[in-house]
Amino acid sequence: MxxxxxxxxxxxxxxxxxxxxxxxxxxQVPTKTEVILTKLWETDTLLKTCEAVRYNKEKGVIYVSNIGGVPPSEKDGDGSMSIINIEGEIINQNWVTGMSAPKGTHFYNDKLYVTDIDAIIKIDIKSGSIEKRISVENAVFLNDLDIDTNGDVYFTDSRDSKVYKLANDEVSLWLDLEGVNPNGILVEKDRILVVSFSKGDFITIDKETKQHSVIATGIVGGDGIVSIKEGYLASTWPGELFFVDKSVSGAIATKLLDTKDEKLNAADIGIIPEKNILLIPTFFGNKVVAYKIGYK
CATH class of the missing domain: 1.20.5 (Single alpha-helices involved in coiled-coils or other helix-helix interfaces)
Structure with missing residues (x-):
């Protein structure tokens, strides 16, 4: 007993x-979020080779960089910046001219910073004029750009695998990512995220240690990154959009959209966060397309 x-x-x-x-x-099993995109509007096809978009909440407008003629490495002087509203209407098609191949763009304290092959263009937003051209020594193909909360500008050279930093109008090499070909870039509080154009890796980089690791794969031709509620959206230049779930590390990114058959690229994307609206510049499509971001 x-x-x-x-x-x-x-x-x-x-x-x-x-x-x-x-x-x-x-x-401990992560919850998988399903993201749904619903098309809202598209602009007229007047934005010649539109590469990047950036929403300015204070002014209620969207800046669009237009490369103009190709190749996008040609110093032909036909690049421009346009302004559209949040309904997709083109307000000023030739707001700023005199650039060659403007790509990544962001603003800080009424100054708009734009990459242009081997220089950073500093634009005075109030006057709509180029204030300064800041040369980047040894640059090959400057691409995407983002700005920290303190005004430091970080930008990629996608053909030379480097990340640069601009502080007080002075450029320095921040990190050499040999073999990665970083394109899209997103600056957060303690880290910087980049997406590789050649490898398709979605990478996180610690700001202090500069140690980096891959948190998602499968985004070949990576071009732009935006942050959303449950993770990140990343575009590919050929015309795809992927979701990277914050709760799942090291996974293959989830494809949400594919417009390759329509011959619509998906370049340096932007977002209107308070409205959950994704903005996709379509490069050779010559228009910006907006989608409502939903969850299931």
Whole structure:
């Protein structure tokens, strides 16, 4: 009788332990979010080779960089910046001219910064004029750009695999990512995210240590990045859009959109966060397309 009681006690302990461990295992499984895109509007096809978009909440407008003639590395002087509203109407098609191949763009303290092959163009937003051209020594193909909360500008050279930093109008090499060909870039508080054009890797870089790791794969031809509620959206120049779930590390990114058959690229995307609207510049499509971001 005592022996049976002992066996019963051991059995109960094991059973309780198994249930406890099972609950812990279930709790550790990440929840997969399903993102849904619904098309809202598109602009007229007057934005010649539109490459990047950036929403300015204070002014309620969207800046669009237009490369103009190709190739996008040609110093032909026919690049421009346009302004559209949040309904997709072109307000000023030739707001700023005199650039060659403007690409990534962002603003800080009424100044708009734009990459242009081997220089950063600094535009005065109030006057709509170029204030300064900042040369980047040894640059090959400057591409995407983002700005930290303190005004430091980070930008990629996608053909030379480098990330540069602009502070107080002075350029310095921030990180050499040999073989990565970083294109899209997103600056966060403690880290910087880039998407590789050649490898399709979605990479996080610690600001202090500069150690980097891959958090998602499968985004070949990576071009732009925006942050959303549950993770990130990343575009590919050929015409795809992917979702990277914050709760799942090292996974293949989830494809949400594919417009390759329509011959519509998906370049340096932007977002209207308070309205959950994604903005896609279509490069050779010569228009910006907006989608409502939803979750399921």
């Amino acid at each position: 005592k022996y049976s009681s002992l066996l019963l006690a051991i059995y109960m302990v094991v059973l309780i332990s198994c249930k406890h461990n099972k609950k812990e295992a279930i709790a």
